Amino acid sequence: MAVINWFRKHVIAIVAGLIFFFLLVPNFVVIWMSFNKPSGKYNVKWEKFSFDAWKNPLDDGILHDPLMLSLEIALLATLVATVLGTMIAFAIVRHSFKGRGFVNSVLFLPMAAPEIVMGTTLLALFLNTFGVSFLGFKSILIAHIMFCVSYVVITVKSRLNGMDPMLEKAAQDLYATPWQTFWRVTFPLVAPGIGAAALLSFALSFDDFIITEMTAGNSVTFPYWIWNAVQKGIPPQVNVIGSLMLIITLAGIAIAEVPKWLKTSKAR
Amino acid sequence: MSKNTETPAAGGAVAGDLKLVNVTKRFGDFAAVKDLTLTIPQGSFFALLGASGCGKTTTLRMVSGLEEPTAGRVLLGDHDVTRLRPYKRPVNTVFQNYALFPHLTIAENIAFGLKRRGVKDVKKPVQDMLDLIELSHIGARKPNQLSGGQQQRVALGRALINRPQVLLLDEPLGALDLKLRRQMQIELKRIQTEVGLTFVHVTHDQEEAMTMADTIAVMNLGRIEQLGSPTDLYENPRTTFVANFLGQSNLWPGKASGTVGEHLRVRLEDGTGVLIPSARNNASGDEVIVGVRPEKMSIHASADEVPDGRNMLTGGVVTDTSFVGVSTQYVVKVAVCDELGVFVQNDGARIFRPGSDVVVSWDPSQGFGLDGKQDIDAGAEADLEAGS
Ligand SMILES: Nc1ncnc2c1ncn2[C@@H]1O[C@H](COP(=O)(O)OP(=O)(O)OP(=O)(O)O)[C@@H](O)[C@H]1O
Ligand SMILES: [Mg+2]
Numbered sequence: 264m265a266v267i268n269w270f271r272k273h274v275i276a277i278v279a280g281l282i283f284f285f286l287l288v289p290n291f292v293v294i295w296m297s298f299n300k301p302s303g304k305y306n307v308k309w310e311k312f313s314f315d316a317w318k319n320p321l322d323d324g325i326l327h328d329p330l331m332l333s334l335e336i337a338l339l340a341t342l343v344a345t346v347l348g349t350m351i352a353f354a355i356v357r358h359s360f361k362g363r364g365f366v367n368s369v370l371f372l373p374m375a376a377p378e379i380v381m382g383t384t385l386l387a388l389f390l391n392t393f394g395v396s397f398l399g400f401k402s403i404l405i406a407h408i409m410f411c412v413s414y415v416v417i418t419v420k421s422r423l424n425g426m427d428p429m430l431e432k433a434a435q436d437l438y439a440t441p442w443q444t445f446w447r448v449t450f451p452l453v454a455p456g457i458g459a460a461a462l463l464s465f466a467l468s469f470d471d472f473i474i475t476e477m478t479a480g481n482s483v484t485f486p487y488w489i490w491n492a493v494q495k496g497i498p499p500q501v502n503v504i505g506s507l508m509l510i511i512t513l514a515g516i517a518i519a520e521v522p523k524w525l526k527t528s529k530a531r
Numbered sequence: 532m533s534k535n536t537e538t539p540a541a542g543g544a545v546a547g548d549l550k551l552v553n554v555t556k557r558f559g560d561f562a563a564v565k566d567l568t569l570t571i572p573q574g575s576f577f578a579l580l581g582a583s584g585c586g587k588t589t590t591l592r593m594v595s596g597l598e599e600p601t602a603g604r605v606l607l608g609d610h611d612v613t614r615l616r617p618y619k620r621p622v623n624t625v626f627q628n629y630a631l632f633p634h635l636t637i638a639e640n641i642a643f644g645l646k647r648r649g650v651k652d653v654k655k656p657v658q659d660m661l662d663l664i665e666l667s668h669i670g671a672r673k674p675n676q677l678s679g680g681q682q683q684r685v686a687l688g689r690a691l692i693n694r695p696q697v698l699l700l701d702e703p704l705g706a707l708d709l710k711l712r713r714q715m716q717i718e719l720k721r722i723q724t725e726v727g728l729t730f731v732h733v734t735h736d737q738e739e740a741m742t743m744a745d746t747i748a749v750m751n752l753g754r755i756e757q758l759g760s761p762t763d764l765y766e767n768p769r770t771t772f773v774a775n776f777l778g779q780s781n782l783w784p785g786k787a788s789g790t791v792g793e794h795l796r797v798r799l800e801d802g803t804g805v806l807i808p809s810a811r812n813n814a815s816g817d818e819v820i821v822g823v824r825p826e827k828m829s830i831h832a833s834a835d836e837v838p839d840g841r842n843m844l845t846g847g848v849v850t851d852t853s854f855v856g857v858s859t860q861y862v863v864k865v866a867v868c869d870e871l872g873v874f875v876q877n878d879g880a881r882i883f884r885p886g887s888d889v890v891v892s893w894d895p896s897q898g899f900g901l902d903g904k905q906d907i908d909a910g911a912e913a914d915l916e917a918g919s
Contacts, residue, residue: 432597433630435617437644437689444618447643451634 290509297502304496316499320507326488326500333485336400337469340407345461347408348415349453355416356423370417373410381410382477389478398480406478407471411464418463422456458519462512469508547608548572549594549697549729554603556589563589565753567603571746573696574727576720578740581750582776582910587733588627590750591699594731595624607696618647623690627701627733629682631674637661637685638670644693656692663718664688679706684715691722698723700732704739716743737777741765749773751910769813771820771901776910780822783867784903787817794895797821801866805842807898818903825872827897830861830883831890841892847871849887863891 270277299306300313321327351370355363373381389402430452434444472486479487489501549571556564564586571577579587592598593605596617604613612620623644631640641660642653650656661667664684674682683706690698700719704712720743723730734740740747741761748758749772757764757773768774771782785797785805794806797819807821814820829841830849837843844865851862859882861873873891883889 427628427630429626429628429630430632432617433624433626433632434643436595436597436622436624437693438618438647439643440618440647443647448632448634 293502293509294506297499297506299499299502301499304498306497306499306502316503320500320503322498322500325498326485326504329483329485329488330504332400332482333469336404336407336484337465339404340411340468341461341464343408344411344415344464345457348412348460348464349419349457351412352416352419352423356420370413373413374417378471378473379477382406382474385409385474386477395480398478399482402478402480403475403482403484406474407468410471410474411467414463414467415457415460418460419453419456422453426452455519462515466512547610548606549731550604550606551590551593552604552606554590554593554600554605556586556593556598557601562753564593564600567753567755569748569755569758571697571729571731573608573729574723575745576723576730576732576743578744578747579731579733579750580735580737580740580747580777583735585750586753587750588701591624591701591731591733594697595622595699596620597624621696622699623693623695623697624699625686625690625701625703627705629674629686631682631685631689633674636671636673637666637677640674640685641670641688641692643689648693660688660692663691680708680711683707687715687719694726694728697729697731700730702733702735705735712739719743741777747777749776751776765824767811767899768822769901770909771822771905771907772910774822774899774901774910775908779825779872781825781828781868781871782820782822782901782907784818784820784907786903787814787819795819795900797900799867803844803867805898806895807900808896811898812900814900814902816903820901820903820905820907822899822901823893823897825860826858826874826876828871828873828891828893830863830873830875831892832881832883832887834890837890837892840895842895842898843890843892844871845890847889847891849883849885849889852883852885854882861889863889865891 296306296309297316298312298314299309300311300315301308302310316322321330351366354360355367385402385406386398389397393402426449430448431444434448435441439447470486472490475484476487476490483491485504489497492498492501551567551569554564554567555562567590579590581587589598593600596612596615596619600613604611606612607621632643635643638657638661642657645653645656657670658667661670664687666681666684666688669677669681674685677685683703687700687703690700703719704715707715716739719730719732722728732740732744744761746758747761747764749756749764751772757769759767764773764777768777768780771780774780774782783799785799788796788798788804790796790809791806793809795809795812796804796806798804799821805821807819812819829837831837834843834845844867847863847865849861850864850870853860854877856877858874858876861875861883863871863873865871871891
C-alpha cells in the first residue's frame with residue numbers, strides 16, 4: 264500500500280524524470296565520448312579516458328575549413344533570416360495588405376516540403392540560372408536563408424500575436440514617438456521571440472545536411488565532412504565540437520535568464 | 532495651478548474647452564459613433580454613461596488620437612487636433628484593460644510618460660504618485676504580480692502623473708471593491724478640482740457618474756441621448772432611454788386631451804386622466820408617455836385617503852414588498868402597468884403586504900411627458916445589465 268501511495272504521489276515527477284533522461288542522454292553521450300581515446304579510427308566504442316581531443320579540437324587543422332564554412336554560413340544565414348523574418352512577421356501581423364494570406368501560406372512551404380525535394384529543386388534552379396560555378400558558399404547561404412526565414416516568421420509571429428496591441432497604443436498615449444514605442448515597448452516584448460528564432464536558425468543552418476549536400480558543389484560543410492568521414496573514421500574531435508556547441512547554447516540561455524530570475528526573486 | 536505642480540503639465544500653454552464637432556466613426560459599414568457634437572468645458576468633470584457597446588471607448592479614443600474620426604473635428608481650445616498624433620496631444624488615458632507594460636516595474640510604468648517628455652528627475656514625482664495610489668511598498672514589482680485593483684491604480688497613476696490637459700478615464704474604478712472605489716472617487720475628484728484638469732470619465736455606474744460629474748452625457752447606440760447636470764438628467768429625462776437607464780421610471784403610454792392651466796391632461800390606456808406640467812412635456816404630438824419616478828409616488832389603502840389635486844391610479848394590488856431599511860419598495864399591479872414601482876420612505880407609515888388592495892398617487896408637478904413614438908422599455912435592460 265505504502266509503495267502504491269508513494270508512487271501515486273510522485274508519478275508526475277517520475278515520468279518527467281524519465282522524459283528528461285530520454286531527452287538528455289544523447290547529449291551526455293556526445294560529451295562523454297569526446298573524452299574517449301579510440302584505438303582505431305572510429306570513435307564508437309569507449310576505450311580510455313583522455314583530454315587529447317579537447318587539446319586538439321580541430322584534429323590538426325583537418326576540421327578547420329569545414330567548421331569555419333559552416334559557422335560562417337550559419338551566422339550569416341541567421342543574421343539575414345532573423346532581420347528579414349522579423350520584418351515579414353511584423354508586416355503580416357500589423358498590416359493588412361493585398362496577398363497577406365498568400366504570403367502566409369508560401370512561408371509554410373519550405374517547412375512543409377520534403378528537404379530532399381527542396382534540395383533537388385534548388386540545385387536545378389541554381390544550375391539553370393547561374394551555372395555550375397555558382398554552387399558553393401553563395402548557393403548554400405541562399406538556400407539556408409530561405410528555409411530559416413520561414414522558421415523566424417513563425418516564431419516571431421506567434422510572439423507578436425500574443426502581445427496586447429493596446430500596449431503600443433498606451434505608449435503613444437504617454438508621449439512616446441513611434442520610434443520610442445518600438446524600442447521601449449515593442450522590441451523588449453518581442454525580443455525573446457526574436458532571440459529564440461535566431462537560435463533556431465543557427466541550429467537549423469549549422470547542421471543542415473540534405474539541402475546543403477545538394478547545393479554545395481565542391482564546398483565541404485561540417486555535417487557534410489562528418490558524413491564523408493564515416494567511411495574513413497570519425498575522430499573524437501567531432502564530439503568535442505558538438506559538446507562545445509551545446510555548452511555555448513546553454514551559456515547563452517543562462518545569460519539571458521539568470522538576471523531576470525534574480526530580479527523577480529528579489530522583488531518578492 | 533495650485534501647489535500640486537512638482538511635475539510640469541503636459542502640452543504647455545494650449546488650454547481651453549474640449550470640443551467634438553459632428554464627429555462620426557465608422558468601422559466598415561457599422562457606425563460606432565454618429566455625428567457627435569459636444570463641448571466639455573475646461574476643468575470640468577464630465578461623465579459618459581451608457582450601455583456596453585454604445586461607443587464610449589471609441590469616443591475617448593478619438594480624443595486621445597488612437598482612433599481617427601471618419602468625419603468631424605476634435606478641438607482643444609482653438610487648436611484643431613483631429614489629425615494630431617496621439618503622442619503630441621496633452622491628453623492621457625486610463626485604459627479599460629489597464630494596458631500596463633509587462634516588462635517594466637510599477638515605478639517604471641508610472642515614470643514612462645515623464646521620461647518620454649524629457650523630465651530629468653522623475654524619482655520624487657514617481658514616489659509621490661506611488662504614495663497617492665498607496666503602492667509604495669511594491670513599486671519594484673512587475674504588473675503581473677499585482678491584483679486587479681492594484682493594476683487599476685497603477686494605470687491611474689501612470690496617466691495622472693503627467694497632469695495632462697485632459698484625462699480620459701475608461702471605467703477606471705471597475706475592478707475595485709466598494710470601499711476602495713469610494714476612496715478613489717473622492718481622491719479623483721480632489722485631484723481634479725485642485726489641479727483643474729478636465730476629466731472625461733466613462734462609467735457603467737450611474738451612482739458614480741451622478742456623485743462625481745458636473746455634467747453627464749447619456750450615450751445610446753453611438754449618439755448622445757441627453758446631456759446635462761446630474762439633477763437635470765434625473766428630474767427631466769427627455770427620452771425613455773434616459774428615464775430607464777438613469778435610475779428607474781414608471782412609464783405609461785397615453786394621449787393628450789387638452790390643457791388645464793399650467794398642466795397637460797393625458798388620458799392613459801384604461802381611460803384614467805392624469806395631469807403633467809406642460810413645461811415638462813417633451814412629446815411633439817398627441818401621443819405622450821407619462822413618466823414618474825418611484826420615489827415620487829405614494830401608496831394608500833383607498834382613494835379616500837388621497838389628498839385633493841393629486842394624480843391617482845386606483846384598483847392596484849401589491850405584488851411584492853421589499854423592506855430595504857431606509858425605504859420600502861413596492862411592486863404594484865395596476866390597469867396600465869403590471870409592475871409599477873413605488874418607493875416609500877420608512878417614516879412610520881404602515882407597510883402594505885403583498886395581496887393588499889391599494890391606490891397610488893403623486894403630485895402632478897412630479898410627472899413628466901415623453902414622446903409617445905419611442906420604445907417604452909428602451910434602456911431598461913441595459914440598466915439591469917450595468918447594475919449587475
Ligand atoms: N476596431 C473595431 N472594429 C469594428 N468594430 C469596432 C471596433 N472597435 C469598436 N467597435 C464596435 O463599436 C461599438 C462601440 O464600441 P466601444 O468600444 O466604443 O463601446 P463601449 O461603449 O466602450 O462599450 P463597453 O462599455 O463595453 O466598453 C461596438 O459595437 C464595437 O463592437
Ligand atoms: Mg469601453
